[in-house]
Amino acid sequence: MNKLTRRKLIAGGLGAVAGASGLGIAAKLAGHYGLIPPDSAGIFGPGETLTYAAQRLLTRHSLAREFPRSEISGKPFANEVEPLGGEFQRLQHGSFDEWRLNVDGTVARPTSFSLAELKSFPRRSHITMIQCEEGWSYIAEWIGVPLSHILELTGAAPQARYVVYRSFQPEWWESMDMADAMHPQTILAYGMNGDELPVGFGGPLRMRVTRQLGYKSVKYMTRITLTDNIKSFGKGLGSASPEAGYAWYAGL
Ligand SMILES: Nc1nc2c(c(=O)[nH]1)N[C@H]1C(S)=C(S)[C@@H](COP(=O)(O)O)O[C@H]1N2
Numbered sequence: 001m002n003k004l005t006r007r008k009l010i011a012g013g014l015g016a017v018a019g020a021s022g023l024g025i026a027a028k029l030a031g032h033y034g035l036i037p038p039d040s041a042g043i044f045g046p047g048e049t050l051t052y053a054a055q056r057l058l059t060r061h062s063l064a065r066e067f068p069r070s071e072i073s074g075k076p077f078a079n080e081v082e083p084l085g086g087e088f089q090r091l092q093h094g095s096f097d098e099w100r101l102n103v104d105g106t107v108a109r110p111t112s113f114s115l116a117e118l119k120s121f122p123r124r125s126h127i128t129m130i131q132c133e134e135g136w137s138y139i140a141e142w143i144g145v146p147l148s149h150i151l152e153l154t155g156a157a158p159q160a161r162y163v164v165y166r167s168f169q170p171e172w173w174e175s176m177d178m179a180d181a182m183h184p185q186t187i188l189a190y191g192m193n194g195d196e197l198p199v200g201f202g203g204p205l206r207m208r209v210t211r212q213l214g215y216k217s218v219k220y221m222t223r224i225t226l227t228d229n230i231k232s233f234g235k236g237l238g239s240a241s242p243e244a245g246y247a248w249y250a251g252l
């Protein structure tokens with residue numbers, strides 16, 4: 001059976017369950033298999049649950065499309081950001097020598113990494129599209145260290161279920177599940193199009209998660225926290241996005 005047929009069958013199956021027996025039952029099934037997203041409000045948010053559950057069952061290991069170098073966008077559009085604050089400016093004036101990425105939570109070895117250390121680790125680059133929920137997109141080459149490498153280095157506990165990540169902009173914090181965290185295209189990006197990652201695009205370090213909308217690719221990273229209890233963060237919906245009316249899982 002080819003991939004597409006299988007995909008259609010499973011997706012059709014979930015849809016049939018949702019249609020015939022009510023969304024609540026589909027949500028309960030999803031719950032049984034650990035496929036309820038943090039912002040679903042359990043069986044009361046069956047739409048979010050179906051999207052996430054179907055994606056996770058169908059495309060857990062799939063890669064986002066990678067493009068040839070010739071398709072890199074000439075004039076990528078940096079989403080405008082609010083002022084980054086005095087502490088960021090101080091670090092920027094010092095070429096980010098004193099900037100650190102802190103990794104904590106349910107890890108054996110909480111660590112703080114300098115930019116030079118991150119750059120000394122195995123590097124992964126990919127030419128992918130970043131898509132904003134507002135409709136625009138661009139293609140760029142992203143260069144960085146796989147998040148999976150950092151999780152291995154720091155000794156992520158087996159019970160860890162989510163990676164929470166934060167920015168110099170406190171209103172931009174997100175989380176992702178372990179399937180996306182361990183995904184080979186998920187990188188902590190410090191480079192773009194063969195160069196340093198410009199501050200406009202989130203430098204010195206941004207998350208780059210390829211299978212979700214742009215808002216999951218948080219810029220100006222400061223901290224990564226592993227947890228098995230996502231409800232204890234913010235309002236308990238998984239990240240800032242659902243608090244503002246956007247989906248926690250923004251799968252493409
Ligand atoms: N810290 C921070 N991260 C952020 C944002 C932001 O305003 N601040 N915008 C998000 C949104 S909505 C999108 S679509 C992408 C835009 O990435 P770009 O600036 O490279 O275009 O970054 C995301 N990460």
Ligand SMILES: [Mo]
Nearest residue numbers: 132133214215
């Ligand atoms: Mo966006």
